[in-house]
Amino acid sequence: MKKLLYITIAVFAFVSLNAQQNTERWERANKAYMEDEFTQAILLYEEILSTDEHSAELYYNLGNAYFKTNNLGKAILNYNRALRLNPSNEDFAHNLAISQARTIDKIEPVPQFFIKQWFIYLGRITGTDGWAMLSIIFLTITLSSVVLWLISNRLSLRKFGFYTALIGAVATIGSLIYAQVNYSRQTSYNEAIVMNSAAPVKSSPSVSGKDLFLLHEGTKLRKLQSIDHWSEIQLEDGNKGWIMSTAIEQI
Structure with a gap:
């Protein structure tokens, strides 16, 4: 019984310490962002995420920091993650729209009923x-x-x-x-964002496959399946193909 009590106290102490550290990281990250130290802010926000603490506001702030460093792919990725947790937030949607306006690929979605x-x-x-x-x-x-x-x-x-x-x-x-x-x-983790500045989409999961089209950083897609180092993807306009899995990151 005492051993169980010691373990419980130890776990509680660890969780409390971790929460306190994340609060300090959050405050330091926000301060760094306000002082235009965006790289430092990114490091601190990512540290919080590494402890399995997630929130819409955390992803939103991280997206803003990446946007300020011109990392469009990471910015769009984190805005999408924020919207997953809070889909009605207008600020999240607004910043995502601004980021998407800077992407090279302009994908027209298939009209919906x-x-x-x-x-x-x-x-x-x-x-x-x-x-x-x-x-x-x-x-x-x-x-x-x-x-x-x-x-x-x-x-x-x-x-x-x-x-x-x-x-x-x-x-x-x-x-x-x-x-x-x-x-x-x-x-669901079947949606992803292109992280590479340019990524060829092939007709088959092979480097020798025919080039179908080229995607660029920040483009959103749906991941259908994976084979080895390749992912079959589909765009909002219905086009499909295979892309290197390392070129995308799941939302």
Whole structure:
């Protein structure tokens, strides 16, 4: 029992020390950034990430620091990571758009059906935690309305309870779906950013494969599969090919 207690105390002390060190790193990194010492800020932000501490704000600040050092690929990568954790943040989206405007490749996405566009837009209003919280609120409203419908003697209140419960049930299911979609998006690592200044895309996973097209730093793509040192990728316009895995970094 004492041994278990010692281990628990040791773990707690380590976590507390690590949190304190990261707080100090965060403050030093922000100070370095404000003093235009962007390389130092990057090193400190990356140190925090190396301790498995992640947050949208951390990725955003890191993206800003990389942008200031003209590292477009890393900037776009970290803005995307920030948006994964907080998809509704306008500052994140704004800085990402500014960075993407500086990329060489201009990929036109395949047009989407308006219902799908509407579905995606609604899903980005808030993050996974936000949708989960909304589902709890809607579920509470639904259950309360069911109780009102069951116990009320007045017809008007019973009707109100019934229709409110019906709407609440639909809203609860919708919120749960969006929470799951956002969670899957956050934990899916099939999206990546080109890190090299230029990277040829081949027709097959081989240096002898035919050159299909050339991608440049900052371009976003979807990774389909990997074979040896090659990754099969797909662009937003539907074009596919094989690229060296070392030329890209997953979001």
